[in-house]
Amino acid sequence: MAWLFAVIATIIIGLCSWWYLKNKKNQNPSPQSEPLTETLGHLHIYVGSQTGHAEKLANILACEAIKYSFSPHIVSLDNFQIRDFKKHDFCVIICSTQEDGAPPSNASQFLKWITKVAKASNENLSQLSYAVFGLSKKLDANNHATARKISDSLLKLGANQLIKTVESHEDDVEEFDKWKEQLWQILPGIVKKTRISPFADFEFLEVAHHVNLTKPNPLIVYEESSKALITSMECPVSKIKELKRDPENSALHVEMKIEREYETACNFGIFPENDEEIVRELAALQDYDLELTFQFLPIQGKKHPFPTPLTVGEALTKYCDLTSLIRKKIIKNISKFASDPEEQKELEFLASLKGKDEYRRIIEEPMITVVDLLRKYSSVKIPIGALVQILDRIQARYYTVASSSKLHKNTIHIAVDVARHRTSEGKIRTGLCSGYFEKMHVTGLYKPVRGFFKTSAFKLPPVPTPIIMICNGCGVAPFRGFLQELQYFASEGVGYPETILYFGSRNKSREFVYKRDLENFIIPSDSPASEFEYRPEKWGEGPHVLHSLFVAFSRDQAHKIYVQDIIFTQHDKIWDLLANKGAYLYICGSTLMGKGVSDMLKTIANEHLGEDSTEFISKLTNEGRFRVEFWG
Template sequence: MGCVFSLPEDKRDVAERAPSTRETSFIEKMKKTGKNIIVFYGSQTGTAEEFANRLAKDAQRYGMKGMAADPEEYSMGELSRLSEIPNALAIFCMATYGEGDPTDNAQDFYDWLQENDDEDLSGLNFTVFALGNKTYEHYNAMGKYVDKRLEDLGAKRIFDLGLGDDDGNLEEDFISWREQFWPAVCEHFGVEASGDESSIRQYELKVHTDLNMNKVYTGEIGRLKSFEVQKPPFDSKNPFLATVTVNRRLNKGGDRHLMHLELDITGSKIRYESGDHVAVFPTNDSALVNKLGEVLGVDLDVVISLNNLDEESNKKHPFPCPTTYRTALTHYLDITNPPRTNVLYELAQYASDPKDQENMRKMASSSPEGKSLYQNWVLDACRNILAILEDMPSLKPPIDHLCELLPRLQARYYSIASSSKVHPNSIHICAVVVEYQTKTGRVNKGVATSWLKNKLVNGHKSTVPMYIRKSQFRLPFKASNPVIMIGPGTGIAPFMGFIQERGWLKQQGKEVGETVMFFGCRHKNEDYIYQEELEDAEKNKVLTQLNVAFSRDQEHKVYVQHHLKKSKEPIWKLIHSENAHIYICGDARNMAKDVQLAFYEIAEEVGGMTRTQATDYVKKLMTKGRYSQDVWS
């Protein structure tokens, strides 16, 4: 077993005690703990939070003291008071979502920034690192907004806005920005880097030998035993355990596995609307967890806590504690994504081969050689932590340090494929199983989709921890408005809900406008999913037009955008004269862009517009909520 030690008695109480009232004044907290750098994060899936933690930790290397902070937990109105602390700096790591929107935890901060024109932030030193993805229309909108708005309110930018692109290499963008950023901070405050590059632990291990097992977390996301005694309301911190009642393969052929699942939410008081997302907390593959235990040579069933050494921190543990290593690696930690460079840097000290040590440190540097090594050896080869440990046999980190460094396993989102009007007690999911071979010959499996695929129906262990995330992807308020839906592959998911809802409205005697569907798949006989349902909807006149593009059934590829162009006249009439709402769902990288381009071309060819007019036209539709996208990459 790796380095095992325990907290002194007097520290135990503090580490285990839940904070009775949370400190909402970050100024008081910084003063009390001698911090001068605060790193706020707007994060949905943990990346910005990870970057914030890394920056807060970095501060120590430059003779400063930093803390990461969730803006939702603090009074952001105190920003103007940061000048009360000498050499103080606020860093913002801000991710963008939706249509250039803030993350849930940054929503209040965003509203506050928007509403307070008279705020005087002239004493505030700040810098922003934005996290986004170029495939989205509003690239890094949130980071750009915060950067500009703080300046408008009088704050002093001490280093240029950093832009991270998750479609490229976000990690590289971050480390390149950070490498320039810290020297600028040192220069600004007239301090010198301490040169201390040693590893700094944030959590201390405590091994429990005689703990009542009723007090040990077994995979709960929030409250201990919350999976045994379920109490509404259910949300991201208190998910509902829904039973899988249907789990069937949708495609008739081909080597992929497209699946339809139904989750029973009876008695949960959960409400949803067509277009919402269901978030699912998956479980890592037990074979991977066991292999990690073997490679590390540890007993995974030891009960432990990792306690924050900073007793003032709001985050007492990196994941719910006390728990076992097995539970942490199964339910709480991300063991399948390629580790980020800071993880490699910190682990390097445990490699006994100097060459391995050197390579790991190099990969964490911003040298061209290091960057290319990380890109090739880790990212392009899709090496997860297990593959790294296997391919670097001299690397033997203590498991507690590894557990401290690995990021949290994140919930996966799925566009709900049902309407609550028709299915008030169940939520449908349409998903494709992720499985691919890496350059090293390993087969990597998607965490959530592989786990969902193997879910038994109605049996013991057939539950899924889930909650609903509201979206803005909504059918028009007036059912008589026409809708144009474009969703190839699993992008059909929300439209199954829309079609059910339009059918239900029709049954209620409502006037329902034209409902046009563009679906796409590879082969008619292979992956034309929901064929029966779609053709029935067409027969019942719920779908007034069903267009299906079979991309590989002929020599040249045919996609949804080609069908869209073929129907350009009636489509233009629906949009321009009949107030149609357009919906696009599925792949963000190619499909959503190609479809948008097709709409530009339709506006040019039928509407007689120039390209500039056409792009403005589509932009206006977006602003009016008549061009909505639910896309992911």
């Protein structure tokens, strides 16, 4: 029986030992898992070890690194990567030497590269600052060759030695303590000076580089220009198709998935992203590493431009306006970073009041962007932390939703006019947001879009109320949403007494936006069509909710006809609906069309009321019966 008790006792002791070690491990997590209170960036600790002594010292150093606000990364030299090593600003190397003076086996390839290959290829490591600690079992001159070879080779490649290389017996803890104490006395201060940009004479936030990509501090307050983007939702794009057949005046129908309710004909603000090619060109001009991480350092009372930490590429892509006409204030700030006195002088003049004519000729008429400017003034080199604060934020582009929330609960539709502008130099500039969608359409690579809903002036009137809708081009979008909603009401047995849509574009064959949808809405009729009234070749399946569709295609005949011309021919009918039947009138589209139609309505009111016409239009507006949305 004694042997049985012995076995049981052994098992119990083993389980207790396992439990103790497990809990001890949990109480002492690895350096990488502990949270940082500040961010002085990554500290890479390279280890060359044969018996494990160098690795133990590296772990001690890593634990202390956290206290000094570093994010430590221990890397065995057999996992050494040349590309990563060349990107470091700072690193520490702890390497042992075998009894015969040879390096540890896991450091042999690194030593070969640093002593032979890098030298032969003329590598330049002038950006690197380093510290080396060596250890061995013997204390003679031959047995510390590895640490000395590493240090001497780094110096020959242009690297900067932070503190003197120390060599000690592997059991001499005091030497290691003295060495790391010197390291902590100098390293944090140097890092703060080099990794954090001081931006003298500017009210800029300081920036730390090479930081971990953790979640932003929830207590940070952001500038108003970024709040909408930060709180916006991500909407996957599910479909894009052409709305116009004219390549020079194209438009797109875009469908996005949504996980919340929305109001029919509300506005949807979209935050586009800069094209990858533009971001890469800017990075090349300024020698930026797009994978570099950075973070704004908090200052009491100072708002942050956008959430960090993040990569340079993400900041330039999502937050910085790289495509708009560059403003004078931005040029003035950029001029401070020109190393060429002549370029600096020219930039300062362009930003001045005296330089307004030159600004118009050199900047405004050619529609110069920040990338164009930096390409032209090559002596300008701006730290990334400064540039992202100098530039404007990407602003939301608003689109009136072209779908009914009752028929499309989990999808929103928008109509996107692809904006193209010809500069004074003959170049074509495509709008940021419309170009964003156009590239998705051309490549077939759909990206999730960030956006948010905003209340629109357009809301359906109560039943029963006549509805007059006037638009041109993609301005038909909210009325498509209205008519879809009317289809839903029709299926519930609710109808409106009269709905009229006036639509205008340049020509029928290429720019009749949502033609098939509109044809499906029209209520079939056997009566002769009125002047300018559109009738489809084949009636749609419905539900039919549109009593009349009038169209004006301005360039399909010698004499140009616009929407306001049709309004004039039907002025008696429109007046009756507004003055006697309580109709609601909506106008959506280009500013030029909107002004023309508004002026025509004033003319019609003046014919009937004379001096009281202004009061009548004001009454319609105050009652919410006259609503407009114009752009461009």
